[in-house]
Amino acid sequence: MIQPFLPDVSExxxxxxxxxxxxxxxxxxxxxxxxxxxxLLYLAAMGVGLxxxxxxxxxLPYLNFIAPGLTVTSAMFAAAYECTYGxxxxxxxxxxxxxxxATPASADDVVLGDMLWGGFKSLxxxxxxxxxxxxxxxxxxxxxxxxxxxxxxxxxxxxxMSMVWVGLVPSIDSFNYFFSLxxxxxxxxxxxxxxxxxxxxxxxxxxxxxPLYHSVRVARGMINGSVGTYILADILWLAVLAxxxxxxxxxxxxxxxxx
Amino acid sequence: xxxxxxxxxxxxxxxxxTAVAGINFQVRRGxxxxxxxxxxxxxxxxxxxxxxxxxxxxxxxTVLGMDVLSRPREIKARMGVVAQENNxxxxxxxxxxxxxxxxFYRISSAEARERALELLGVFxxxxxxxxxxxxxxxxxxxxxxxxxxxxxxxxxxxLDEPTTGLDPQARHVVWQQLNSLRERGVTLLLTTHYxxxxxxxxxxxxxxxxxxxxxxxxxxxxxxxxxxxxxxxxVKGAGAATEIVASSKDFIKGHLVxxxxxxxxxxxxxxxxxxxxxxxxxxxxxxxxxxxxVFLKLTGRGxxxx
Numbered sequence: 001m002i003q004p005f006l007p008d009v010s011e012x013x014x015x016x017x018x019x020x021x022x023x024x025x026x027x028x029x030x031x032x033x034x035x036x037x038x039x040l041l042y043l044a045a046m047g048v049g050l051x052x053x054x055x056x057x058x059x060l061p062y063l064n065f066i067a068p069g070l071t072v073t074s075a076m077f078a079a080a081y082e083c084t085y086g087x088x089x090x091x092x093x094x095x096x097x098x099x100x101x102a103t104p105a106s107a108d109d110v111v112l113g114d115m116l117w118g119g120f121k122s123l124x125x126x127x128x129x130x131x132x133x134x135x136x137x138x139x140x141x142x143x144x145x146x147x148x149x150x151x152x153x154x155x156x157x158x159x160x161m162s163m164v165w166v167g168l169v170p171s172i173d174s175f176n177y178f179f180s181l182x183x184x185x186x187x188x189x190x191x192x193x194x195x196x197x198x199x200x201x202x203x204x205x206x207x208x209x210x211p212l213y214h215s216v217r218v219a220r221g222m223i224n225g226s227v228g229t230y231i232l233a234d235i236l237w238l239a240v241l242a243x244x245x246x247x248x249x250x251x252x253x254x255x256x257x258x259x
Numbered sequence: 260x261x262x263x264x265x266x267x268x269x270x271x272x273x274x275x276x277t278a279v280a281g282i283n284f285q286v287r288r289g290x291x292x293x294x295x296x297x298x299x300x301x302x303x304x305x306x307x308x309x310x311x312x313x314x315x316x317x318x319x320x321t322v323l324g325m326d327v328l329s330r331p332r333e334i335k336a337r338m339g340v341v342a343q344e345n346n347x348x349x350x351x352x353x354x355x356x357x358x359x360x361x362x363f364y365r366i367s368s369a370e371a372r373e374r375a376l377e378l379l380g381v382f383x384x385x386x387x388x389x390x391x392x393x394x395x396x397x398x399x400x401x402x403x404x405x406x407x408x409x410x411x412x413x414x415x416x417x418l419d420e421p422t423t424g425l426d427p428q429a430r431h432v433v434w435q436q437l438n439s440l441r442e443r444g445v446t447l448l449l450t451t452h453y454x455x456x457x458x459x460x461x462x463x464x465x466x467x468x469x470x471x472x473x474x475x476x477x478x479x480x481x482x483x484x485x486x487x488x489x490x491x492x493x494v495k496g497a498g499a500a501t502e503i504v505a506s507s508k509d510f511i512k513g514h515l516v517x518x519x520x521x522x523x524x525x526x527x528x529x530x531x532x533x534x535x536x537x538x539x540x541x542x543x544x545x546x547x548x549x550x551x552x553v554f555l556k557l558t559g560r561g562x563x564x565x
Contacts, residue, residue, distance in 0.1 A: 010332070015362040022359060023350040095346035102310055102340035103363035103411075104332045259273065259313060 007250045009112055012105040016113020017120070019100075032128065035078065039070040039129045043136070046193060058195060060224060067138040068147075068223040069192030072215040075126030075151040076158045079118040080183050083162035084175040087114045092170070097257060111253040115159040115246065122155020123148055133223070141225025147218070153238050154215035160245035161211070167252025186212045211241050263288050263415050263446045264309060268318035271304045271470075278304040280470035281318065286415075291437070291447040293461035293478075295454070295550070297558075300467040302450035303343060303419055309448070310340045310417050323414065336364060339408035343419040343450075345400055347392045353379065353403055354388040357410055364411040371410070378406040382436065398429025405436060415446040422456060434459055454550040466554060473557045478550055485556055486548040487512055489528035491535070494542040496521030507534055515556055522552065 024031075043063070051062035058065065091097040100110050127148050133139055165178045189196070189203060190212035196204050207213045214234040221227045264286035271279040279301040286292040294302045307313035309320055311331035320327045322334045348356050354375055361371030379385045382402040387395060395403060401421065408416055421437070422430040437460055441447055451457050457464050458478045465475040474481060496503060500521045504514050507523065510531045515522045525531035528545045535543055 012363055012365075015359075018362060019348070019351075019359050022355060026350075094349055095342075095344050096348055098312070098342065098344070099346035099348070099360075100363060101312060102335065102342065103360065104336045104365070105363050106332070 005247070005251055007108045007112070007247055008106045009108050010104075010106065012103075012109045013113040013116065015105065016100065016110050017117050019096075020114070020117040021120075032125070035074065035125055036128050036132060038077075039074045040132065042070055042073075043067060043133070058220075064138055064140070064224060065220070066193055067133045067136075068219040069190075069216045071126045071129040071133065071147065071223070072151065072154060072212060072219045073187055073192055074129040075122035075155050075215070076183070076186070076212055078121040078125035079155040079158035080162045080179070082121050083115060083118040083159040084166055084178055085172070087111075087118075087163060088166055088170065088172055088175070090114070091166075091257070092172075101257065107254045107257045108250050111163065111250055111257075112246070115156060115163055115249065118159030118162065119152050119156035122158060123152040126151030126155070130223075139223050141223065141227075143222040143225055143227050147222050150215060150218050150222070150235065150238075153235065153242065154211060157211045157238055157242045157245060160242060160249045163249035164245060164252055167249060167256055170256055186210050191216050211238055214238050261287055263323060264292075264448065265321045266305075266309070266318070267320075269305065269308065269315065269320060270317035271301070271308060271313065272316045277470055279308075279316075282465075282467070282470075282472050284465050284472065284475065286446060286448055287463075288414075288446055289441070289444050290462040291441050291449070291460050293457045293464035294448070294450040294467055295452070295457045295461075295464050295554070296450075296467035297452055299469075301470040302452075302467055305467070306417050306419050306448065306450055310338060311335055336411065337414050339411065339413035339416040341404050341408045341416065341418040341421055343423065345404065347400060347404055347407070349392050352389050352391055353384060353395065356392065356403065357407055360407050361410045366411065374410055374412075378409060382406045396429075398425055398432060401425060401429065401433055402436065405433070409440075409445075413445065415448065416440065418447065418449040420450055420452070422451070422453065430456070454554065458550050466557060468558045474553065481553050482548045482550060486524050486552045487526075488548060489525055490546055490548045490552050491523040491525055491528060491531050492544045492546065493521040493523065493535070493540060494544070495519050496540065496543070499540070503535070503538070503540060506538060507531060510534060513556075515552075517555055522555065524548070524552075 047063035047066050054062040056062065097110050101107050130144065130147060162178065189199065189207055190210045191207065196207040196213060199207060214237050218231050218234045221231050262285040266282060266284050269279055269282050270277070282305065294305060296302050304313065308315050308327065309322060311327045311334055315328060323337055325334050327334060348359065351359055357375035357378060358368065358371045361374065366374070379388050382405070384399060384403060384406070387399065392400060392403070405421070422433050425433065437447060449460065461478055463475070463477050465472045467473070493503065497516050497519045500516050503521060511523045511525050513524045523531060532543065532545050
């Protein structure tokens, strides 16, 4: 059966989001407190530890250089976990997707709701790390107030990327590969820890395609107060990626759900 | 409009495998209609297409006068579904399960809460409203799933094997609930591979086998038409079947051999038993005919096996 490519979406997307939010309200303490340990460890080990041996980068002390990237990284991991393991468990083990599709909601409503939820978690987890680095005195500009919407946009892109993986390789064991083949390389090679200019030309081109690379540039510019029109180009690229990946994820998931 | 569901020449194929091979039936308003058949007969595939989950390969289904392919959201808004798998939300409490589900029917929170509490009461689950689903027993989960299927006050409720996996006590409780729903005018469409369930609940039913309908009608009439009132079951009678049938041919309307057993359809049960006793036939039972006999006769095998 050939699936139509055009998504069938209604406002019931919000109900899917609301369902996830209802669950989150009971568990947020546990899930949030674990999540900001990791970026803090990176700040301590890389920023403070390694940073004392490292020359300033792009005119910034190393700790200030990496801190903004870690906010976006936290956002990326939140969406990636949510829309691989989280979504897959809801779909495959809890059969929640099937239950919701029996109501007036469509498969697209359910999957889009889950991706928006992934985007919201990015917003939340990115903002928590932003507050942490603010407390550590690593935020230098009020432009930083504009980073949460960037976390949201980047989060939706990461969520869609993750959902595309689920649609292509719907098995819980495959998510290890998603993290080691996609998420971790993005994390290490998207200019969080060193400027991508130092990479080989091919890698540099690849980094330029990475949504994390563009999110890091935006966050670093805003948090350190070096904003310019380049930020608009980065945001535009993120939006284009989201607009491409979201319908693709919906299509692949619909193919999986509706038989 | 008298028919709530109309199915015309319905076909379902999965990658070349034909699950449903061109079936026709109608479900009338207010009745309990059963789809009976062994596992793999095409029952679930059929209902999944009716509740707009699975796309129709060929043919046509209308529900409440609307085509399932063109108006799924409108149909689903007026329908309740109790799927075969347990798909309650384990991250939510019993009450939250109902309230959250109501949201997908665009029911306001206040109204949803009111309906949810009412349904929990009807199904005797009010004490469990703030418990997580995993705290509930199998029977309670099933009742909660049925309650959830009623949150939008549907005109038709579809139940895919509603009592599979339940203990006998829980089954009877579910049956009572379904009977009272029918009394309240809700049209029920259920699939089952339990013959006693079909006999107990259904006004009319179809028997499906390998994607086709092999028989349809009211349970009692089907038994009467194919078997009669009684069956004499000769345990391990298959070996001597030819002799037994030959010597009792004036006393029976028909017979069937399944596995080791011989089933005889007597004109008068007691007389046949007396005759077989004189012939020295060993273990035999005289019992009322059931749908199972109909199914055995039509398909040549039992319902639960395979």
